[in-house]
Amino acid sequence: MSDDAYSSFLDKANSDLNTGRSQQGGGTARTETVHTNVKVPAPLQSVDAYYISDTDEPFEPVAFKWEGASKGKWPSADQFSSLISPSADLSGSIETLSASSFDPKNQYASALHAVRAAAVEEDSGADQSTVDLKIYRVELSSTKIEYWVLALEPAEGRLVGLRAKSVES
Template sequence: MRKPSSLLRLHPVDQMKPTHPQTLRYLCGKVIRPVARSYTSHALRPTIRRGYIPRTTRFSTYSQLKMSDADYAAFLDKANQDPNEGYAKPASKSNEFKAQDDGAELPKAIQALLEQDKVYISDADEPFVGVALAWDEAGKGLPDEVEFARLIQHPDPENADVELQDPVDWDSNGDYKDIIEAVRKAGKGNDVRVYVVPKGGVRTEYWLVTTEGKGKGAKLVGVKALSVES
């Protein structure tokens, strides 16, 4: 009678032979491969912390700029410097002419006139200013156009384009009769003349003057005013 299979005894060799020869290799592979894969992926993946800003390298198009308050102020000062600083600048020509010598005294008739705050009527209504300049008239009276330009220290006397006018023609409407009379009084009967001096554009100066005294001790006295006619 045949014994049941459960009661069959195995051969000793069969007992030592594993049922699955690759079980250990298979199990090790299942465990080691995922760990290695996980380790490799984490090692190669860059770790970026929240709020972290990477430093720029020498190959970056941006550079870090650290500047103190003093350095920044110096930078601003340098940026605001005149680009022409350090170079010679052309001398500027003053457009103000000389009207009085230092220490020169105006005639009393002119002083009394100026106290009334007289103005020349134009677009600007400029006040009259006293004139008192040393003038060696050498017996010829009033200076000519070029001599007058030199006397008031015009920068280019030869090309000053000074013109002469008679006081009556200058004051054709009779607006400045009292001024003309005061100048005549200061000159004690000497000739009175108007010198018209252009100042560029719409600006012109009118010099109403006469001579006081004779020879080297004479003076050119009177008043002047700026006219602006647009």
């Protein structure tokens, strides 16, 4: 094979790969985990836990400004979609889970504990066990799922927690 033929072969192979990516992965919305100028609570910065799926991914800290937090109000699917992905409407692919259905085998107790700890002020003396958690399951594609383990943090008007990416084939 000549150098020109080989070069042409490589160009074609690379262009096919890029085309395939835009068709398959281009439709997958990107989500963000921390709003600008919103501080991530300390308990979320040191979580060393992985969500187990086809690919084991680390839990990532989440911190959003959310006015409803100070009123004890959770975001609806539409509101949550605009928080995590301002450029794409994901509301049709969002469902909520209970903590027990998200973690039936108690594999993620340290992650759930960190989210509860992040929702209460360190010096308030509040009981972390009373903090409600909500898990949003966001289906980005037929195999890419994100789990958002969240708590309301009323004092700062934030939604705080952890995001886990999952590949489920």
